[in-house]
Amino acid sequence: MDFPAQITAALxxxxxxxxxxxxxxxIRYIMALGxxxxxxxxxxxxxxxxxxxxxxxxxxxxxxxxxxxxTLLHDDLMDQAPLRRGQxxxxxxxxxxxxxxxxxxxxxxxxELFFDLEPKSLPLILRRFSQTAAxxxxxxxxxxxxxxxxxxxxxxxxxxxxxxxxxxLGFCLELGARLxxxxxxxxxxxxxxGTDIGLAFQLRDDLLDVYGDAATFGKRVGGDIVSDKxxxxxxxxxxxxxxxxxxxxxxxxxVPTPDANxxxxxxxxxxxxxxxRAQTEQLIESYFQDALQHLARVPVADAxxxxxxxxxxxxxxxxx
Amino acid sequence: MDFPAQITAALxxxxxxxxxxxxxxxIRYIMALGxxxxxxxxxxxxxxxxxxxxxxxxxxxxxxxxxxxxTLLHDDLMDQAPLRRGQxxxxxxxxxxxxxxxxxxxxxxxxELFFDLEPKSLPLILRRFSQTAAxxxxxxxxxxxxxxxxxxxxxxxxxxxxxxxxxxLGFCLELGARLxxxxxxxxxxxxxxGTDIGLAFQLRDDLLDVYGDAATFGKRVGGDIVSDKxxxxxxxxxxxxxxxxxxxxxxxxxVPTPDANxxxxxxxxxxxxxxxRAQTEQLIESYFQDALQHLARVPVADAxxxxxxxxxxxxxxxxx
Numbered sequence: 001m002d003f004p005a006q007i008t009a010a011l012x013x014x015x016x017x018x019x020x021x022x023x024x025x026x027i028r029y030i031m032a033l034g035x036x037x038x039x040x041x042x043x044x045x046x047x048x049x050x051x052x053x054x055x056x057x058x059x060x061x062x063x064x065x066x067x068x069x070x071t072l073l074h075d076d077l078m079d080q081a082p083l084r085r086g087q088x089x090x091x092x093x094x095x096x097x098x099x100x101x102x103x104x105x106x107x108x109x110x111x112e113l114f115f116d117l118e119p120k121s122l123p124l125i126l127r128r129f130s131q132t133a134a135x136x137x138x139x140x141x142x143x144x145x146x147x148x149x150x151x152x153x154x155x156x157x158x159x160x161x162x163x164x165x166x167x168x169l170g171f172c173l174e175l176g177a178r179l180x181x182x183x184x185x186x187x188x189x190x191x192x193x194g195t196d197i198g199l200a201f202q203l204r205d206d207l208l209d210v211y212g213d214a215a216t217f218g219k220r221v222g223g224d225i226v227s228d229k230x231x232x233x234x235x236x237x238x239x240x241x242x243x244x245x246x247x248x249x250x251x252x253x254x255v256p257t258p259d260a261n262x263x264x265x266x267x268x269x270x271x272x273x274x275x276x277r278a279q280t281e282q283l284i285e286s287y288f289q290d291a292l293q294h295l296a297r298v299p300v301a302d303a304x305x306x307x308x309x310x311x312x313x314x315x316x317x318x319x320x
Numbered sequence: 321m322d323f324p325a326q327i328t329a330a331l332x333x334x335x336x337x338x339x340x341x342x343x344x345x346x347i348r349y350i351m352a353l354g355x356x357x358x359x360x361x362x363x364x365x366x367x368x369x370x371x372x373x374x375x376x377x378x379x380x381x382x383x384x385x386x387x388x389x390x391t392l393l394h395d396d397l398m399d400q401a402p403l404r405r406g407q408x409x410x411x412x413x414x415x416x417x418x419x420x421x422x423x424x425x426x427x428x429x430x431x432e433l434f435f436d437l438e439p440k441s442l443p444l445i446l447r448r449f450s451q452t453a454a455x456x457x458x459x460x461x462x463x464x465x466x467x468x469x470x471x472x473x474x475x476x477x478x479x480x481x482x483x484x485x486x487x488x489l490g491f492c493l494e495l496g497a498r499l500x501x502x503x504x505x506x507x508x509x510x511x512x513x514g515t516d517i518g519l520a521f522q523l524r525d526d527l528l529d530v531y532g533d534a535a536t537f538g539k540r541v542g543g544d545i546v547s548d549k550x551x552x553x554x555x556x557x558x559x560x561x562x563x564x565x566x567x568x569x570x571x572x573x574x575v576p577t578p579d580a581n582x583x584x585x586x587x588x589x590x591x592x593x594x595x596x597r598a599q600t601e602q603l604i605e606s607y608f609q610d611a612l613q614h615l616a617r618v619p620v621a622d623a624x625x626x627x628x629x630x631x632x633x634x635x636x637x638x639x640x
């Protein structure tokens with residue numbers, strides 16, 4: 001079964017609404033910008049652990065992708081991001097009000113994609129989805145709060161990325177498991193598998209920002225450093241820096257600079273001295289191993305788990 | 321049964337979330353600003369037509385109030401309104417990003433208030449709620465579009481207020497009816513009763529803006545005229561104006577003015593010459609009569625309908 005092709009085809013069939021065009025065209029626009037469609041893929045792969053009958057899983061799987069794009073739409077507005085996947089963001093191409101309102105409708109449409117489920121499984125799925133949705137908003141709010149806070153602990157940062165990024169991946173796995181007929185216990189292991197993969201995935205993103213290959217990363221390398229973003233790398237460096245290294249960081253972080261390249265180089269030099277790259281890779285590996293342990297406890301033959309295992313590995317080893 | 325007191329008490333018990341405070345405090349703030357709580361009241365009164373057992377109706381009724389306040393929060397941001405019920409709006413008291421994100425969580429929390437319903441009634445209720453929610457967004461988008469459109473027909477305007485205001489009142493009635501055990505037909509009549517009342521209610525609002533008593537209206541009289549809002553009154557006047565009256569309107573509408581009072585007086589003078597007030601009252605009365613016909617077709621004793629009938633009358637005759 002070619003799940004990615006199935007997802008692409010099903011997404012193309014979704015009907016969000018017609019009029020007013022200014023409300024619905026931005027939804028079609030952002031959904032057409034592409035992306036790896038990892039979330040619905042995780043849901044289908046998770047369900048496929050337990051059953052070959054996936055027809056009822058497709059629309060709920062798409063709900064996770066519509067929801068994810070809703071968060072991108074509103075986050076891009078809040079972050080005043082000019083581009084998304086190399087194209088103008090909705091608030092740039094239209095205006096901020098259109099971005100607010102189109103996003104609101106996307107959240108409604110995401111909910112609607114669950115309503116064909118059997119009524120008896122609906123309440124639990126919707127409760128879990130709603131809790132996840134609120135947590136994703138909490139993560140985004142923490143992320144914005146951290147921009148102006150001087151003291152952010154590593155624990156606070158990890159909690160923020162868990163909420164903002166990881167819990168949705170966990171939900172995607174749990175959703176597929178439950179719709180595939182998994183036990184509560186197996187669904188919970190898959191949720192934790194997804195959350196751990198999500199944490200590792202986001203840390204990998206932080207790492208690529210500093211140590212990625214400009215040619216394959218697709219974003220400007222060092223962007224987090226230039227924007228003073230309190231990532232795991234920076235917070236760890238700040239926690240471990242010698243007085244001399246503290247001074248270097250203090251000279252560059254939170255200070256306007258005319259020379260962004262010099263800033264990136266200086267901060268990266270401190271990272272290198274402190275082995276921040278290896279430390280981050282260690283934490284990624286640790287989350288990945290936790291994830292695999294949860295997957296191992298799902299009572300399904302290993303051969304059946306191979307595609308999900310492979311995708312998790314790809315997400316860890318990606319260069320972009 | 322004192323429904324308003326019951327609603328107030330139940331609203332005070334709602335728990336939206338704790339941290340981050342910047343996400344949840346604005347929700348408690350806007351919900352505490354008050355308002356007439358008409359939507360949950362309509363739901364309870366509608367359910368009470370059919371049953372005295374209303375315990376399962378309260379939380380879904382509150383969902384309509386949380387949803388309504390979510391729309392106010394995002395609309396105030398989009399309209400850049402400084403005040404809501406005499407207090408600073410959320411985007412003013414905090415900032416626009418907080419308003420976006422707190423609103424998003426409110427929409428999620430509104431959905432959650434339905435999830436205790438019996439699974440078998442859940443899908444239809446959620447479908448109807450989601451359709452209504454999308455329509456309310458459509459109405460807001462039309463309203464914003466109309467600000468920059470030169471040609472808006474009266475039919476387009478009536479469709480806009482139907483979507484932006486009336487369909488939610490219709491949903492409140494339908495929700496109560498269905499949860500009270502009404503037949504599909506009775507639920508549909510109550511939905512239409514609510515929609516007609518909503519249309520009349522909004523037209524009454526347009527009328528009060530121009531002809532209300534400044535002391536009781538609570539908003540600045542003539543605000544719609546000053547802001548060139550294309551209301552039923554203005555669109556009707558433009559459609560019926562003589563060349564001389566057209567010239568008066570053209571001199572004032574869409575033209576920046578140092579003297580707002582002169583503008584209000586000039587436009588109102590044209591309204592008076594064209595009997596716009598009586599025409600608007602006629603249309604309100606027509607919607608009200610349609611509403612009553614739908615209520616009459618609900619197979620319940622008249623005595624049982626009295627409280628709902630009385631509330632509808634109050635909404636029509638209000639001075640603020």
